[in-house]
Amino acid sequence: MRKPRVGRVVLATCVGSFFLLIFYFQSNLKPAADQDGREGRRPGRSPLQALYDSDQLELSPVHVLHQRRRELLEEECHAHTRKRRVLIPEDLKHLIVDDQHRLLYCYVPKVACTNWKRVLMVLTGGGRYGDPLQIPAHEAHVPGRLRSLSEYSTAEINRRLRTYLKFVFVREPLERLVSAYRNKFTRSYNTAFHKRYGTKIVRRHRPDPRPEALDRGDDVSFREFVYYLVDPRTQREEPFNEHWERVHALCHPCLIHYDLVGKYETLEQDSSYVLRLAGAEPEVRFPASGKSARTTGDMAAKFFDDISPFYQRKLYNLYRMDFLLFNYSVPAYLRIR
Numbered sequence: 001m002r003k004p005r006v007g008r009v010v011l012a013t014c015v016g017s018f019f020l021l022i023f024y025f026q027s028n029l030k031p032a033a034d035q036d037g038r039e040g041r042r043p044g045r046s047p048l049q050a051l052y053d054s055d056q057l058e059l060s061p062v063h064v065l066h067q068r069r070r071e072l073l074e075e076e077c078h079a080h081t082r083k084r085r086v087l088i089p090e091d092l093k094h095l096i097v098d099d100q101h102r103l104l105y106c107y108v109p110k111v112a113c114t115n116w117k118r119v120l121m122v123l124t125g126g127g128r129y130g131d132p133l134q135i136p137a138h139e140a141h142v143p144g145r146l147r148s149l150s151e152y153s154t155a156e157i158n159r160r161l162r163t164y165l166k167f168v169f170v171r172e173p174l175e176r177l178v179s180a181y182r183n184k185f186t187r188s189y190n191t192a193f194h195k196r197y198g199t200k201i202v203r204r205h206r207p208d209p210r211p212e213a214l215d216r217g218d219d220v221s222f223r224e225f226v227y228y229l230v231d232p233r234t235q236r237e238e239p240f241n242e243h244w245e246r247v248h249a250l251c252h253p254c255l256i257h258y259d260l261v262g263k264y265e266t267l268e269q270d271s272s273y274v275l276r277l278a279g280a281e282p283e284v285r286f287p288a289s290g291k292s293a294r295t296t297g298d299m300a301a302k303f304f305d306d307i308s309p310f311y312q313r314k315l316y317n318l319y320r321m322d323f324l325l326f327n328y329s330v331p332a333y334l335r336i337r
């Protein structure tokens, strides 16, 4: 879909040792002779089996909900992806591996990914960590603390893709975007983002900027941020930063058949479901969050007051795949028709 990806594929191919094509087939686990309808995991059963092997006569509402999300994702992928391609290790950088519980988690920044990384550190830590919240947030993001699927050999990648429970957490795309903007551009401590992106945004998208603004890049408005995102030069020069990159591009949901799609809007229930399937609850619990999806929605509406319908439409088109794939409807506050 995007130009830079083609470039990277070619580059990766030229590097030679990176010439790996990953084929894997969706595991079609037949419901085994297992009449225990609980969705929790019994010893010896993998979370993937726990998810697909449940008693067909007694499907719980949560089971049905996730099945419908999976089906919808597959239908939308089918409807909107023209060409299929093979996965390369580069595509798997966001997939975190938990070999103990046989889980693969694709992390998406601004969708509770710090807490999910903390939980995975607890799950893979072999008793090193207690409560997830005792792990400082920056610790959870230190490279190397958790293993990425891209680090493994092709055979090892394929085995994990086939037999592990693959899950991703998503969020209403524009709320996620507003959250990224607020976190990276309105907090004085995020100087790295101000320098790296803010100065460029001010230079390109503000008429007559003051010299201090050009130098510091710490007062980018949401409107300027939107101009930056929809400017074709931005993605021609480099891929989006992961905080505003689309889930579609970070996690490849049409190439990797996720077994479970969690949503920020139902974070608590969905996280608990994953942990139950993994047989990790109640020993490990997902940290409770104080924020409600309702307030973040109202906040997003305010930010878009300042954006003209023309740019609202452009921005929607940019994030359109994330809306379609994960069944988010066009927010009522957008004036794009």
Ligand SMILES: *[C@@H]1O[C@H](CO)[C@@H](O)[C@H](O)[C@H]1NC(C)=O
Pocket: 068, 069, 072, 327, 329
């Ligand atoms: C998709 O969204 C609509 C409207 O919000 C909802 O009624 C429907 O149940 C959702 N479908 C799935 C599979 O989540």
